[in-house]
Amino acid sequence: MYDRIKGFRxxxxxxxxxxxxxxxxxxxxxxQYGFREIETPALERAxxxxxxxxxxxxxxxxxxxxxxxRHVTLTPELTPTVARMVVAKQQELxxxxxxxxxxxxxxxxxxxxxxxxxxxxxxxxxxGSSEPEADAEILAWAADAMTGLGLESADFDFRISHRDILGxxxxxxxxxxxxxxxxxxxxxxDKISQAEYHDLLVGAGLTVEQxxxxxxxxxxxxxxxxxxxxxxxxxxxxxxxxxNVLEAAEDxxxxxxxxISLETARGLDYYTGIVFECFDSAGEVSxxxxxxxxxxxxxxxxxxxxxxxxxxxxxxxxxxxxLQRADVWPEEAVRTDYYVLQVGDTRSEAARITRALRERGxxxxxxxxxxxxxxxxxxxxxxxxxxxxxxxEQDLANDxxxxxxxxxxxxxxxxxxxxxxxxxxxxxxxxS
Numbered sequence: 001m002y003d004r005i006k007g008f009r010x011x012x013x014x015x016x017x018x019x020x021x022x023x024x025x026x027x028x029x030x031x032q033y034g035f036r037e038i039e040t041p042a043l044e045r046a047x048x049x050x051x052x053x054x055x056x057x058x059x060x061x062x063x064x065x066x067x068x069x070r071h072v073t074l075t076p077e078l079t080p081t082v083a084r085m086v087v088a089k090q091q092e093l094x095x096x097x098x099x100x101x102x103x104x105x106x107x108x109x110x111x112x113x114x115x116x117x118x119x120x121x122x123x124x125x126x127x128g129s130s131e132p133e134a135d136a137e138i139l140a141w142a143a144d145a146m147t148g149l150g151l152e153s154a155d156f157d158f159r160i161s162h163r164d165i166l167g168x169x170x171x172x173x174x175x176x177x178x179x180x181x182x183x184x185x186x187x188x189x190d191k192i193s194q195a196e197y198h199d200l201l202v203g204a205g206l207t208v209e210q211x212x213x214x215x216x217x218x219x220x221x222x223x224x225x226x227x228x229x230x231x232x233x234x235x236x237x238x239x240x241x242x243x244n245v246l247e248a249a250e251d252x253x254x255x256x257x258x259x260i261s262l263e264t265a266r267g268l269d270y271y272t273g274i275v276f277e278c279f280d281s282a283g284e285v286s287x288x289x290x291x292x293x294x295x296x297x298x299x300x301x302x303x304x305x306x307x308x309x310x311x312x313x314x315x316x317x318x319x320x321x322x323l324q325r326a327d328v329w330p331e332e333a334v335r336t337d338y339y340v341l342q343v344g345d346t347r348s349e350a351a352r353i354t355r356a357l358r359e360r361g362x363x364x365x366x367x368x369x370x371x372x373x374x375x376x377x378x379x380x381x382x383x384x385x386x387x388x389x390x391x392x393e394q395d396l397a398n399d400x401x402x403x404x405x406x407x408x409x410x411x412x413x414x415x416x417x418x419x420x421x422x423x424x425x426x427x428x429x430x431x432s
Contacts, residue, residue, distance in 0.1 A: 005117075006111060006117070007108075007111045007116045007117025007118065008116065008117060008118045009116055009118070013334050014332040014333055014334060015332050017330070017331075017332065017333060017334050017335065018320075018329060018330040018331065018332045018333075019316065019320070021330040022149060022316070022319070022320065022323065022329075022330060023102055023122070023316070025145065025148045025149050026102070026122050026145045026148075026149075026314065027100065027102060027122065028148075029141060029144050029145040029148050030100040030122070030124055030141060030145075032144075033098070033137065033140075033141050033144075034098055035098045035099060035100040035124055035141070036098060036099055036100070037099075037100055037101060038082070038085070038099045038100070038101050039101065039103075040075070040078060040081045040082070040085070040101055040103065041075070041081070042074055042075060042103075042104075043066075043072050043073070043074060043075070044072065044073060044075050044080070044081060044084075045070065045071065045072055045073075046058065046061065046063045046071045046072055046073040047071065048080045048081075048084070049061065049073065049076065049080065052269065052270070052301075053269070058073075059108070060076065060107055060108055060109055061073040061074070061076055061106075061107070061108060062074040062076075062106045062107075062108055062117075074105075074106035075105055075106070076105055076106060076107045077105060077313075078101060078103070078105070078121070078123040078313065079123070079125075079270065079295060079298065079311065080298070080302070082099060082101075082123070082125055082127075082311075083295075083298045083299050083301075083302045083304075083309075084302055086127050086299055086302075086304060086307065086309075087299060087302045087303050087304035090299075090304050090305055090307070093127075095127070095128030095129070096126050096127060096128040096129045096134065097125075097126070097127040097128055098125070098126050098127075099123075099124075099125050099127075100122060100123060100124045100125070101122070101123050102120065102121070102122040102123075103120065103121070104118055104119065104120050105118070105119055105120075105121060106118050106119075107119075112287075113285070113286055113287065113321070114285060114286070114287040114315065114317045114318035114321055115287060115315075115317065115318075116317060119315060119316070119317055120315075120316040120317070121313045121314065121315050121316065122313065122314050122316070123311060123312075123313045124138065124141055124142075124311060124312055124313070125309060125310070125311030125312075126138060126309065126310050126311065127299065127307055127308070127309045128307055128308065128309075129308060129310075130296065130308035132241065132244040132245040132247070132248045133248050134308075134310050135245045135248070135273075135274045135294065135310050136245055136248035136249045136251070136252045136254070137252065138292065138310055138311065138312050139158060139160075139245075139249050139252070139254050139257070139258065139276065139312075140249070140252040140253065140254045141312075142158070142278065142290065142312055142314070143158070143253075143254040143257050144254075145314070146278075149319075149323060149328060150323070150326070150328030151322070151323070151326055151328060152326075153256055153257055154281060155280070155281055155282075155322065155326045156257065156278055156279065156280060156281055156289065156322065157257065157259055157278065157279050157281050158254075158257045158258045158259065158276055158277075158278050159259050159260075159261035159263075159264040159276060159277050159278075159279060160242070160245070160246070160258050160259065160260060160261065160264065160274065160275070160276040161242075161260070161261055161262045161263070161264040161265060161274075161275050161276070162238045162239070162241060162242045162262075162273060162274055162275070163183065163238075163265070163266075163271050163272060163273060163274075163275055163293070163294075164234055164235070164237070164238035164241075164272075164273060165223075165226060165235055165238045165239060165242070165262060166182075166183050166186060166218070166262065166265060167179050167183065167234070168230050168232055168234040168235035168238055169214065169217065169218070169226060169229065169230050169235060170182050170183075170206075170214070171232070171234070172229075172230050172231070172232060173206060173210055173214075175205050175206060175207065175210070176205050177204055177205035177206060178204045178205055179204075180269050181200075181203065181204040181205075182200075182201055182204035182205070182206065183265045184200075184265070185197060185200035185201050185203075185204060186218065186262075186263055186265040187264075187265040187266060188200065189215075189263050190263060194215070197215065198211045198212065198215065201214060201215070217229060218262045218263055219262075219263060221260050221261065221262050221263075223239045223242070223243070223260070226239070226262075227239050238273070241273060241274065242260070242274065245274055246258060246260075258276075264276065264277050266291055266292075266293055270295045270297065270298045270301075271293045271294060271295055272293075272294050272295055272296045272297055273293065273294035273296060273310075274293050274294050274310070275291075275292070275293030275294070276291070276292060276293060276312070277289075277290065277291040277292075278290045278291075278314075280321075280322050280325060282325060284321075284325050285318055285321045285322050285325060287315075287318050288315075288318065289314060289315065289318045289319050289322050290312055290313055290314035290315060290318075290319070291312070291313065292310070292311050292312030292313060293310065293311075293312075294308070294309065294310045295309050295310070295311070296308040296309060333384055334383055334384060335363065335384050335386075336363050336364070336365055336380075336383045336384055336385040336386070337357070337362035337363045337364060337385070337386055337387065337425070338354075338357050338362055338363070338364045338365075338385060338386070338387050338388070338389060339364075339365050339366065339376070339379070339380035339383065339385035339387075339388045339389070340353050340354045340357075340364065340365070340366035340367075340388075340389045340391060341366075341367065341373070341376045341377065341380065341388050341389065341390045341391065342366065342367045342376070342391055342392075343373055343390065343391065343392035343393060343394075343395075344392060344393035345393060346391045346392060346393060346396060349391050349396060349401075349416065350366055350367075350389075350391040351366070353389055353391065353401070353419065353420065354366045356420050357389075357420055360420070360424055360425070362425070365380075365383060365385070380406065381406060384406075385406050386405075386406060386407070386427075387403060387404065387405060387406065387427055387428065388403075388404040388406055389401055389402070389403055389404075389419070390402035390403075390404060390411075395413070395416070396416060398413075399415060399416050399417070400413040400414060400415060400416055401413070401414055401416050401419055402414075403419070403426070403427065403428040403430075403431055404428060405427065405428040405429070410428055410432070411428060412428050412431045412432045413431070414426075414430075414431040419431075
């Protein structure tokens with residue numbers, strides 16, 4: 001007997017049906033906004049991550065040397081891949097570029113709530129616009145996707161910040177500060193104790209006193225006070241940009257979901273401006289539902305022309321936890337429109353009816369295992385068939401078939417040459 005590998009999941013049909021309905025809602029919302037679907041490879045060159053983050057990151061990757069001697073990895077995130085794709089055809093692509101993709105990713109990390117080693121995300125990105133409206137549209141898509149899944153404004157919260165506010169405040173200190181390390185510390189601040197957080201800030205180059213002042217300033221989230229404290233053009237412009245994005249979000253109908261949270265920093269180094277995360281308002285889901293933001297420099301770092309970009313990536317695992325907590329997770333059950341039940345030597349007529357119903361776009365099953373009448377009826381019930389069409393030898397002798405409503409148990413006879421007829425979705429009621 002082989003055991004499943006830790007951090008990887010088996011998903012059976014009932015749960016997969018609920019997941020599929022969730023994914024379909026997310027993707028259909030993206031299409032409504034004009035995002036176009038792309039497909040991306042599962043394997044990339046590991047240098048796409050090690051060149052930026054150093055060789056130590058290999059410990060977090062499913063990286064190996066392939067048979068051609070290339071150092072490759074299963075992709076741990078999508079953003080570098082889509083950046084590479086933009087660079088490859090940058091001159092041919094109409095701007096803004098609006099793409100989405102749903103697919104699995106792999107990271108070798110500690111398994112915990114809402115995080116496996118193989119996990120699914122839907123990535124939604126805009127390339128080629130630096131306007132606040134682009135950031136607001138990403139937020140609007142995310143809000144519409146969440147509410148389309150049945151969530152309400154009280155169920156989730158978008159926490160929004162700006163990396164240049166954090167970086168701009170840090171550069172005002174008269175010290176040799178590792179800004180990226182300090183921002184990563186801010187990103188961890190709600191997951192560790194205050195003492196540990198201050199230690200990380202001190203490790204990034206702040207004094208103990210500076211760490212305390214910085215913590216108090218950022219936690220308060222008073223943009224006017226921060227702008228006054230920093231007194232720099234960088235912070236002033238960042239505050240203005242944040243306010244402009246929130247004004248656009250107001251016009252796009254999603255301001256009510258947004259909270260200014262300067263402790264939201266996003267740990268990845270490629271973020272450059274607006275950053276945001278979505279959390280369960282009730283706090284029962286410990287991890288963020290999704291995160292995203294601006295990464296205006298990444299395309300240029302990958303060898304392309306300077307191209308502003310903003311994106312977001314809902315994680316399906318944490319999203320499903322939120323939907324379950326809010327009691328709007330889709331029913332975990334397969335659905336079948338028709339089961340065509342065969343009794344005796346009726347395969348030819350049953351096959352005709354099955355084909356006709358499938359041509360109308362319905363989910364239709366019929367017997368392929370030579371089972372008894374009772375076994376077929378039990379199977380039809382187990383797959384949640386709405387209607388069972390009984391094609392029996394005696395029925396056919398009378399030029400009839402039997403139509404059974406599986407919920408009520410009502411059944412009627414219908415002329416065989418009139419079923420399914422012209423009706424798009426014929427039921428027992430049509431022939432009663």
